[in-house]
Amino acid sequence: MLPGITRLRVTAGALAVSLASSGAALAQEKGIDPEKKIVTVGAFTPVTGPVPFYSVLTHAADAYFKHLNENGGVKGWTINYITYDDGYDPARSVAVSRKLVEEDGAFALSAPVGTATNVAAIPYAKEKKVPMIGPIGGASAFFVEPNVFPLLPDYGWSAASNLDYAVKDLGLKKIALLWENDELGKSAKRGFDLYMKELGREPAESVPFDVKTTSFSPHIRRVANSGAEAVILFGSNANLAAALKAADLQALDVKWFAPFFTADPSTVKLAGDLLNGTYFSSWLLPVSSDEAEVKAYRESVAKYYPNDPVGVFGLNGWSNAALFAKGFEALLDSGKPLTGENLIAALETLDNASVGGAQGVSFKAGDHRGTRQEGIIQAKDGKFELVREFRPYPTAVFDAPAQ
The missing domain is CATH 3.40.50.2300 (Response regulator)
Structure with missing residues (x-):
């Protein structure tokens, strides 16, 4: 383990359900276990440092994946979500990204936290051709990078x-x-x-x-x-x-x-x-909304992180995690090999989609302004x-x- 990096948690659970579609070509790629139907993704998050309360975002993302896994996963695929503390230090965020990809074999980064930290990690992710799905921060660079898919609007x-x-x-x-x-x-x-x-x-x-x-x-x-x-x-x-x-x-x-x-x-x-x-x-529905996804957020956070507040902060993390699941589902539906490149292509087919508490989410090649309405x-x-x-x-x- 790298110095200064604290393991927050590994979530892998739920029984995998057999994949209904028979024609999908399953390529053996980092983070993909076709036999057990497990896909590994990860994120950096500030458990320590100046903004430890931002970990609420990651708790909600983790709660999303736990809830998803307990309800059959993504077409029978279980999400293994790994997160590490980066102390909100961009240099450590890059180190965590490297560890996730090169040691843990992460297929993608999902809901990594912070503006400066995500910006710092982009060059490494681009070099390794790793998709960054739902970076939780606000930077214009997120909208134009080919491997980055943000929900947060400008x-x-x-x-x-x-x-x-x-x-x-x-x-x-x-x-x-x-x-x-x-x-x-x-x-x-x-x-x-x-x-x-x-x-x-x-x-x-x-x-x-x-x-x-x-x-x-x-x-x-x-x-x-x-x-x-x-x-x-x-x-x-x-x-x-x-x-x-x-x-x-x-x-x-x-x-x-x-x-x-x-x-x-x-x-x-x-x-x-x-x-x-x-x-x-x-860009998010009210936290008190009766919509199924928002209700699931409230119930799941109360179940898995009862000490965390239920609010827009958590719904933000939940929704950014949901974006990976939405993209992975589109990839499975495409029948193409399960590669990072094909995940990017699948995400670019999302059109006017509901993602967690977000509405009308669309991506296309060269235009990654995911949230397009409020x-x-x-x-x-x-x-x-x-x-x-x-x-x-x-x-x-x-x-x-x-x-």
């Missing part, structure tokens, strides 16, 4: 979806943006500004803030002075809660909008009743409800050149 697309709903559905005219002054917020600002230009409008106000900001009084004052009818905030759930509290103290009465990852019970704990009425553009969720009395169906991202932003 934050600029999400900001444009929020703006589109505010203007076209609610009829609001003066919209302000509060944005975290890092790549997350800058990406949101690019999409917001681009769609504002498309609409022929100007922002009522555009106010950056540091991720560590706890007092939003001056920011809210600027918004109030602008006469804004609505505020779109792109930052953490703590940022959103702090901004809502500052707005309440200043008696600012506006509509609030935020990104998908803040539509979470943890935000309710931070903001309380002030969160009521807030809208969220989301719904609008609203906070209501501690719960989250879908108030507008999933729609495609505004074309002017979705088709803009990646930056």
Whole structure:
């Protein structure tokens, strides 16, 4: 075992069920056991380091594969999911990737965690022709790499979806943006500004803030002075809660909008009743949804990781794991040899697919923008409800050149 790499868990279970289709050619490839019908995949995840709570994502992915295996796997194939701690250190992420591929024989990386960590691992995965399925992070590089298949959308697309709903559905005219002054917020600002230009409008106000900001009084004052009818905030759930509290103290009465990852019970704990009425553009269904996949997520996490919170963070991990299963099923259906190259080709046939809590997922050669539409969720009395169906991202932003 490499120094500094801690084994998190190996999940291999469930009895394999015989494969129904008889014509599939099963090539002997790393990570493929055609006799036992087991496919091995893996991921790096930060059990230690600055963001250990991100391991919730991997717990949910692991819960997905356990649930899948207990219910017959993928056409009788069992998923063996191996994960290792990388401490959220990109250099260690590359080392973990190498170990997974060269020692554990991983067929693909599935739901590896982190933006910088996934970006660091791409060159190695490309060199070894290993598919990276559902990297959990936000980087434009993910959309153009031939072996990378992301679910998470660009934050600029999400900001444009929020703006589109505010203007076209609610009829609001003066919209302000509060944005975290890092790549997350800058990406949101690019999409917001681009769609504002498309609409022929100007922002009522555009106010950056540091991720560590706890007092939003001056920011809210600027918004109030602008006469804004609505505020779109792109930052953490703590940022959103702090901004809502500052707005309440200043008696600012506006509509609030935020990104998908803040539509979470943890935000309710931070903001309380002030969160009521807030809208969220989301590529994921609400965590409280009665859809079968979301219900299975809630039940499986409660079963396998009872100490983990049930929320959008976990549904994110669950959905990214589901993408591998969806692609592997398409590969089996194709009847082609079970190779990484053919897995990539199979994933590029997905069209308007439901994947975990995501809707309308499509990939094609040269275009790996998997998530292509979002719904609008609203906070209501501690719960989250879908108030507008999933729609495609505004074309002017979705088709803009990646930056």
